[in-house]
Amino acid sequence: MTDRAAHMKAIHHVNLAHGMGVDVLRDHVPGVSIGAIHNRQIVRPEGGLAENQAAADLLDAHWNGVFCDPQHLGHYPEIMARDVEPYVQAGDLARICRPTDWMGLNHYGPIYAKADAGTTWGYGWGAPPESANHPEVGWPIFPEVFRDELLTLTRRYKLPVYVTENGCGGGAGSDTPDENGVVDDTHRLAYFREYQQAMLDAVAGGADVRGYFVWALLDNFEWGSGYGPRFGLYHVDFDTQKRTLKNSGKWYREMIKGQRT
Structure with missing residues (x-):
């Protein structure tokens, strides 16, 4: 601009x-x-x-x-x-x-x-900072920032909050099925665990969080980044369209069943 x-x-x-x-x-x-959805990053x-x-x-x-x-x-x-x-x-x-009745938050x-x-x-x-924890992701991972943002929204705008996007990308090398067809995306699984805990900490501190949605269900076209970074819980082979549930997706499936925290 x-x-x-x-x-x-x-x-x-x-x-x-x-x-x-x-x-x-x-x-x-x-x-x-x-409600309106806002992309907010501290x-x-x-x-x-x-x-x-x-x-x-x-x-x-x-x-x-x-x-x-x-x-x-x-x-x-x-x-x-x-x-x-x-x-x-x-x-x-x-x-x-x-x-309005609620706010949506996209946060990474x-x-x-x-x-x-x-x-x-x-x-x-x-x-x-060079020391930021971002293996395979390409950006810093600070779950405490997510916690603070949820608390800020509740206190400043006094509306229920829905997390409408949260997740992390990874390069093709970290999001590719191995010889057994397993996608072991440990970086994403670690991200979800840390950010889910941060959200629970925010709720314990008074944040009015009503819902949480992962970005994204499937690997897809990511704006200016194209098909390079993969955000999905499902790996998509863009040539064959075959879908493979990643390990992070398996963990998330069990977590939302209430069987894992």
């Missing part, structure tokens, strides 16, 4: 469309349960450096707050309110902030920001 004005206009019009959509559903679907400054904190704060507002706050609290994050103000007309925030791990004067907003994508 190189045009700040266009960026702000687009954000504001998405929010207006959200509010109008909620009203239309309320008017036409009696008893409907409405933002940390690259290297933990104070010089990157302002960048992290701004990325947090643009990534996490720019839709949640106006849709559920009726205002934009303070750090960016002045940028969007020229495009907000009288009554807009009331049109955006319509009553933290993201990092660094100061970059050469970008439109003065921040750029930062690198995670």
Whole structure:
């Protein structure tokens, strides 16, 4: 994004469309349960450096707050309110902030920001710490961040939360059936165990979590990453379309039966 004005206009019009959509559903679907799904990742400054904190704060507002706050609290994050103000007309925030019944959360791990004067907003994508636990996954694994995010949503927005996406990818080498047809994706199984425990810890701390959905059931096309990283509980041979349940899927199947924690 190189045009700040266009960026702000687009954000504001998405929010207006959200509010109008909620009203239309309320008017036409009696008893409907409405929620919006937000992709939220806690933002940390690259290297933990104070010089990157302002960048992290701004990325947090643009990534996490720019839709949640106006849709559920009726205002934009303070750090960016002045940028969007020229495009907000009288009554807009009331049109955006319509009553909803729940929030959806897509969450995978933290993201990092660094100061970059050469970008439109003065921040750029930062690198995670080299010591982060991300074998075969390609991103840092911090289950405590998941726990904290669930608690933050409950406390800040006071709505029930459904985890609508959570999981981890892996390269083809770690998600390929062996000679016995077994897909031993230990990295994903470990991720699920740690993140499930983090969710239980959040619930024990007061987070109002009503449901949890894995991303994804099947290996599939992952946006800009194509067919490279695999997220599924089922391995898919893209040539033959054969499906193979991975070890993480077997564990998850038993866990949701209440037979394993």
